[in-house]
Amino acid sequence: MLARSESNYAITLAIRSEAEQVSLLCEALHALCLYASGSVECALAVQQAAAEAINNVVEHAYHNQPDNEIIVGWCQEERQIRVDILDEGLSMARLPKPVLPDFEAESSRGWWIINASVDKYFYQTICDTFAGPVLHPGGMGTDFKDLENIPHTNILTLLKRF
Amino acid sequence: MDVIVLADRKGQELLPLTDNTCIPLLPLAGKTLLEHTLEALVQAGLRQAHIVLSPYAEEVKGYFGTGERWGMALTYSTSRGEESAVQVLASLANPPESPFLILRGDVLRSNVIGEFLAQAETSTAACLQAQFAGDNAFMMLCREPRPAALANLDWEQTLQACEQVEIAEGVVNKLDSLAAFHQANLAAAAGRIRLLLPGLQTALGMTQGRNSQVHPQSLKQGAAFIGAYCNVHPSVELSGEVVIGDHVIIDQCAVITDSVIMPHSYIGEMVEVRNAIVRGNELIRVDSGAVLKITDAFLLADLNTNPIHQGLGSVYNRILGALLLILSLPLWLLASIAVLLKNPTAPLNKQVLRGNKIILDDFGLPQRAEFVVWQLNVTMPVLRYLPRLLAVISGDLRVVGGLPVSIEQAVQRMEDWEKFADQAPAGLVGPTHLLIPVNATAEEKLLSDSFYWANFSIQQDFRYMAQALRAVFSRKAWFGEV
Amino acid sequence: MVINEQKHDDIDIVVLSGRFVMADAPEVRERLKTLVEAGQGKLLVNMESVTFIDSSACAVLISAFKAMQLKTGRLVLVNSPIVQSLIELTRLHTVFEIMPNAEAAIAALAAG
Structure with a gap:
C-alpha cells in the first residue's frame, strides 16, 4: 500500500486490486x-462502507483481476469525513437503490450497508474530454457507450458526519 | 427489579401497516407503541429494561437509544421473531435476576403494571400471570429463573397452568388485527384507554400536538387527537373518534369519521373517510380489511414521497404560468434585443435543475424529476430568468416556492433541518428569490426556504406573488446583482 | 484471519478470529461446507473474536445455513458485538440462531 499526505487533513492511499489488500486499506x-x-x-461505519465499496471495485470493476490500482482519498472537512474511491475499471451505469435482498440471496447486501453506514454517497465517471453526471442511489442512470475503450476514472464518494 | 420486554412480534396480523416498519415503532395516538409500554413501566416505577427485538431491530435501537429520553436505562438483544420466551431467556447474555417482570411490549396496556405488581406482592407463587377481563395480559412476575409457564407470553401461546392475578382496572389490547389497532387508537383519543398523549387539550374532546393548525369548530362531535405539525383546513369536519398522526395535511371540506390517519398522509378536498385507516395513499377499510391504493394524488397522497402537495394545485399553477407568459411578452422582445446586443454569439446558458414533477424511477419509487431550463445571457435579473416561465407552464416549477437547485446541490443537504427545507417545492419566485441577496451563502438561502416551508400558507403565497410583481418594477430587478 | 476447528461430542465448532472479509470468504466457505456435509448436523460458528466482518462473510454464513437446513441440522452463531451489529443491520438475526456465548450455544445444540 502506498500513502501520500497532502495536508494535515488529507491523505491518499493506493492498493493493488486484490482482495487481500482491502483489509490494509480499511x-x-x-x-x-x-x-x-x-x-x-x-x-467503524466508514470502514464498513469503504470495505463494501472497495470489494465492489475488486469484484465488479476489475473482475478480480490483480495489477490494477485502487486509489482512496481520505480527507476531513470540518465535522465531516470524505472518502473518494477511484478506479479505472468497468463503470457503473447507475448507482443501485439500497434495498435489502431476500434472505435466500447470498450477495447484494453491500449497497444497503453503505447506505446505512454513511450519510451520503454518490458516483461519477470522468475522462479527459468529459465528466459524466453525478449518480445518486436509485437515481437516474447514464448510458456510456464503449467507455471501456477510453481511459476513464470512476469515483465513488462517501460522506460521513461526526 | 429486572424487566424483560418482549417486542419481537413479526407483525403479519397488522399488514400492510407493518410492511415497512415493525410493531414496536407503529404510531398509536401520536407515539410509538413501545413508547407507550416504556411510559407504563416508568409510571409503575420501573426505570430499566431489557428489550428483545426482531424485525427492524436496528431502527428501534436507533429510535430509543439508551432510553434516557424516557428516563430509563435500556439494553437490547434480538430474536428470530416470535421466539418462545423460554428460548429468549436462554439466549440472553445477562439473564435477569429473580424476581423479574417479563411482559410483551408489542401490545397496548394502560394503568395495569403498577396494579399487577401491587397484587403480586400479596402472593408468594413462583410465577404469577396477569389476566385482564379473563384474557391473557401478556405479563408475568417470575420468582424463579425459567418457569414453564413462561410459554404463556409467547405470541403463539401454548397455555400452561399458572397462578393468575386478575386486573380489574386499566386496559389491555392485544393489537392482533387491524380492527383492534383501529379501536385502540379511537379509544386512546376518547380517553377510554388512558395514555400520556403528546399534546394539549385545546377544546372539549380535542387534543392537539405542537405546531399543528386546526380549528376547534372542525370537531363536530366526539373526540379527536391531532398529532404534531398537522394542517387541518377550517372547513374540515371531524366526527366520532378520530386520530390524526404527525405531519398530516387535510384539505378543504374533507370529512373524517371514526378513522385513523397515519403520519405523513394527505387527504384531498372533499374526500370522505369513514371507519378506516389511511396511510399515505392507502385506504384500509377496517370492516372488510380491504386495502385500496389511491393513485390520484389529489385524493390521498403519501407526503413522504410527494413533496409538492401543498398550496395551489399544479393545474392552477400552470394556468397562472401561461397568463404570466402572455403578460411578459413585451419583456421577451426587450430581452431578445438586449441579448443580441450584449452576447450575440452565446445568447443562452443551459441549466439542469430539480423540479416538482414526480417521476417513478427504475424501482417504481417516486422521485423529483430534473428539468432543463435556459437562461438568457444578460445582466438584468428579470430578463435573465424569463425562460423559467416555460418551466412553470410545463409543471416543473410552481409560481411561488423555494429556490430551485440542481440535484448536486440538493445532495449536500444532510441535516434534518436541511432535509426539511429541501421538501419545499421549487418556484419561479419566492421569499428566497425576493429577499435574500444573490451573493448570500447557500446556507442562508436554505434557511429562508426552510422558513417559507415551515410557515407555508396559500395567503402567504399570494403575498409573495404581489411582492414579486412589485419587484419587477424595482431598480434591483433591472440593475441588481446577477 | 485464523480458523480453528474443534469438536465437542457430536457438535462441530469453528472458531474464527481476526477479520472475516472477502479475502477469507472462499476458505471459510469451503471449511464450513465440508463440516456441514461430514458432520452430525450440529455446527457452532464462534465469532466472539472476529474484529470486522463484511457482506461477503455474511454470504458465507448464509450458504452454510442453507446447506445445514437441507440436512435438517442446526447452525448456531456466537457473535462479537461488531459481527452482531452487521447481522442486525442486514436483518439476518431474524434467520440465524444466535447465542450469547459458546457455553450457551453448546448447551442449546446438545439439548437437541
Missing part, C-alpha cells in the same frame, strides 16, 4: 477516522 481508513472524529462508531 484498517488504515478506520485509524484515520478514529483519529479525526474520536468516535468509534464513526470509524
Whole structure:
C-alpha cells in the first residue's frame, strides 16, 4: 500500500486490486477516522462502507483481476469525513437503490450497508474530454457507450458526519 | 427489579401497516407503541429494561437509544421473531435476576403494571400471570429463573397452568388485527384507554400536538387527537373518534369519521373517510380489511414521497404560468434585443435543475424529476430568468416556492433541518428569490426556504406573488446583482 | 484471519478470529461446507473474536445455513458485538440462531 499526505487533513492511499489488500486499506481508513472524529462508531461505519465499496471495485470493476490500482482519498472537512474511491475499471451505469435482498440471496447486501453506514454517497465517471453526471442511489442512470475503450476514472464518494 | 420486554412480534396480523416498519415503532395516538409500554413501566416505577427485538431491530435501537429520553436505562438483544420466551431467556447474555417482570411490549396496556405488581406482592407463587377481563395480559412476575409457564407470553401461546392475578382496572389490547389497532387508537383519543398523549387539550374532546393548525369548530362531535405539525383546513369536519398522526395535511371540506390517519398522509378536498385507516395513499377499510391504493394524488397522497402537495394545485399553477407568459411578452422582445446586443454569439446558458414533477424511477419509487431550463445571457435579473416561465407552464416549477437547485446541490443537504427545507417545492419566485441577496451563502438561502416551508400558507403565497410583481418594477430587478 | 476447528461430542465448532472479509470468504466457505456435509448436523460458528466482518462473510454464513437446513441440522452463531451489529443491520438475526456465548450455544445444540 502506498500513502501520500497532502495536508494535515488529507491523505491518499493506493492498493493493488486484490482482495487481500482491502483489509490494509480499511484498517488504515478506520485509524484515520478514529483519529479525526474520536468516535468509534464513526470509524467503524466508514470502514464498513469503504470495505463494501472497495470489494465492489475488486469484484465488479476489475473482475478480480490483480495489477490494477485502487486509489482512496481520505480527507476531513470540518465535522465531516470524505472518502473518494477511484478506479479505472468497468463503470457503473447507475448507482443501485439500497434495498435489502431476500434472505435466500447470498450477495447484494453491500449497497444497503453503505447506505446505512454513511450519510451520503454518490458516483461519477470522468475522462479527459468529459465528466459524466453525478449518480445518486436509485437515481437516474447514464448510458456510456464503449467507455471501456477510453481511459476513464470512476469515483465513488462517501460522506460521513461526526 | 429486572424487566424483560418482549417486542419481537413479526407483525403479519397488522399488514400492510407493518410492511415497512415493525410493531414496536407503529404510531398509536401520536407515539410509538413501545413508547407507550416504556411510559407504563416508568409510571409503575420501573426505570430499566431489557428489550428483545426482531424485525427492524436496528431502527428501534436507533429510535430509543439508551432510553434516557424516557428516563430509563435500556439494553437490547434480538430474536428470530416470535421466539418462545423460554428460548429468549436462554439466549440472553445477562439473564435477569429473580424476581423479574417479563411482559410483551408489542401490545397496548394502560394503568395495569403498577396494579399487577401491587397484587403480586400479596402472593408468594413462583410465577404469577396477569389476566385482564379473563384474557391473557401478556405479563408475568417470575420468582424463579425459567418457569414453564413462561410459554404463556409467547405470541403463539401454548397455555400452561399458572397462578393468575386478575386486573380489574386499566386496559389491555392485544393489537392482533387491524380492527383492534383501529379501536385502540379511537379509544386512546376518547380517553377510554388512558395514555400520556403528546399534546394539549385545546377544546372539549380535542387534543392537539405542537405546531399543528386546526380549528376547534372542525370537531363536530366526539373526540379527536391531532398529532404534531398537522394542517387541518377550517372547513374540515371531524366526527366520532378520530386520530390524526404527525405531519398530516387535510384539505378543504374533507370529512373524517371514526378513522385513523397515519403520519405523513394527505387527504384531498372533499374526500370522505369513514371507519378506516389511511396511510399515505392507502385506504384500509377496517370492516372488510380491504386495502385500496389511491393513485390520484389529489385524493390521498403519501407526503413522504410527494413533496409538492401543498398550496395551489399544479393545474392552477400552470394556468397562472401561461397568463404570466402572455403578460411578459413585451419583456421577451426587450430581452431578445438586449441579448443580441450584449452576447450575440452565446445568447443562452443551459441549466439542469430539480423540479416538482414526480417521476417513478427504475424501482417504481417516486422521485423529483430534473428539468432543463435556459437562461438568457444578460445582466438584468428579470430578463435573465424569463425562460423559467416555460418551466412553470410545463409543471416543473410552481409560481411561488423555494429556490430551485440542481440535484448536486440538493445532495449536500444532510441535516434534518436541511432535509426539511429541501421538501419545499421549487418556484419561479419566492421569499428566497425576493429577499435574500444573490451573493448570500447557500446556507442562508436554505434557511429562508426552510422558513417559507415551515410557515407555508396559500395567503402567504399570494403575498409573495404581489411582492414579486412589485419587484419587477424595482431598480434591483433591472440593475441588481446577477 | 485464523480458523480453528474443534469438536465437542457430536457438535462441530469453528472458531474464527481476526477479520472475516472477502479475502477469507472462499476458505471459510469451503471449511464450513465440508463440516456441514461430514458432520452430525450440529455446527457452532464462534465469532466472539472476529474484529470486522463484511457482506461477503455474511454470504458465507448464509450458504452454510442453507446447506445445514437441507440436512435438517442446526447452525448456531456466537457473535462479537461488531459481527452482531452487521447481522442486525442486514436483518439476518431474524434467520440465524444466535447465542450469547459458546457455553450457551453448546448447551442449546446438545439439548437437541
